[in-house]
Amino acid sequence: MTQNPSQERDRAGPMAPAGRGRRALLLGAAALPFLARRAAAAELVVFSSGGLNAAYLTLVPAFQQQTGHSLVSVQASSMGAAPDAIPQRLGRGEPADVLLLASGGLEPLAARGLILPDSRVDIARSLIGMCVRAGAPKPDISSVDAFRQALLNASSIAYSASASGVYIENEMYRRLGIHEQVMPKSRRILSERVASVVARGEAEIGFQQVSEILFVEGAAYVGTIPEPVQLPTIFCAAIPAKAREPEAARALIRFLASPEAAPALERTGLEPLNRG
Template sequence: MQSKFHFPRYLTAAILAIALSPGNASAERIDVMNSGGFSAAYKALAPGFEQASGDTLNTAWGPSMGAAPEAIPNRLQRGEPADVVIMVGYALDDLIRQGKVSADSRQNLADSRIGMVVKAGAAKPDISTMDGLRQALLNAKSIAYSDSASGVYIESKLFKLLGIEEQVKSKARMIQKIPVASLVAKGEYELGFQQVSELLPVSGVDFAGRIPEQAQSITTFAAGIPSNALHPEAGRKLIRYLASPAAHEAIRDSGLDSLPSSP
């Protein structure tokens, strides 16, 4: 089964040039650390940026938080090079407070909401209401959610909000590193919850929808420049592009919500 959507070439070099800063004298290698929720939009937009700017993006992937060696804060702690970090906004704020990211470089890029998938061909519960979501969770034999911001919210708050924490705790699991939808596709879990932008690209599952707005935890993805970046101006150029109106279509197609662009 193919991915649920395909990324066309969204932007011509002329449109991209609007988002790029003037006077780019020489091409740079921009080292980027990017977390999963923004990855689909980033992958769609990166080739056009490279073509228009002449810069090369060297990207490392990892979660915004947690104990995994790949987590962005842990990569920075080890001294891995980065000119731009793209991650959950509140985790980026922690790095700013620690002096690891320049405060004046912070830029919101997109909002992310939580959705649910089932194995391809399986019945899709109606989770458009609070009662529907509650019943789907109670009826499910197994439930999986990620170890990122969405999963932390589900485990610590959503089950309590729905009043079913005790009923589901024995069949609900937090999944580390592996995309939740990939395990649902294999039949290892009946329901899978993660940020929509991380569910949509996975084959072998059907998207059941977003959880109700009353139950949502909206995660904002943001970008910033590490304090020791080797190419900070090139990094700022990339951030301006990702935050520009020219990037909004790719952001929305990835399952994220685009944000009003800064003046």
């Protein structure tokens, strides 16, 4: 029997919304993986001390591209009483998801319960280096005796307020037997790279982690201090107890400690602890 066209339209009409609904459902299902990736993306606040900061910043784009996470980077010293030091920031309740700092600065934080247990991962080994202003003569520091004499001859000395500076002030000068002679002309630098102070001519020589000297314009790297009075520092990563994104934080720490990150660490004067 021949159907009236209007009857055909009437029969087709109720079917159309159902077809559109099925198509919408299929499109929605196809979008689920993308939406899941977007939902999983996190914003991480990273407190990074100077020793690791140069390497960390070069690795940020690769991590963000690989994971979809975004990083908010805050430079902060590992220890000390400066307002921007990591202990002071955490003490004020500033939010953070990852800490990158010297192991000596981490231990007191862990003792205060400010770090997630078992979240520490060691990333790189660092040495103390010496710098002078670009164009200035570089003192001989190839032996302990030559190094001692260079310190006695210097008109002014600058050192970090963080791990290397604490060692220099409290131990190295005493081991060299010149604490009384050089402390009056030595200056602890807060919240700034020591090499920047030397580059401006405000100190004749300066000491800091090698990675914090190499890329400062206007400063010249002299070398590492002699092995008998050297203090290697282990830089590590950890997760604060109040981290908002602990799983994403673990992903960042795994990346920074991976063989993939090793070349960036080496380029900035650090010794990676995991080359693969």
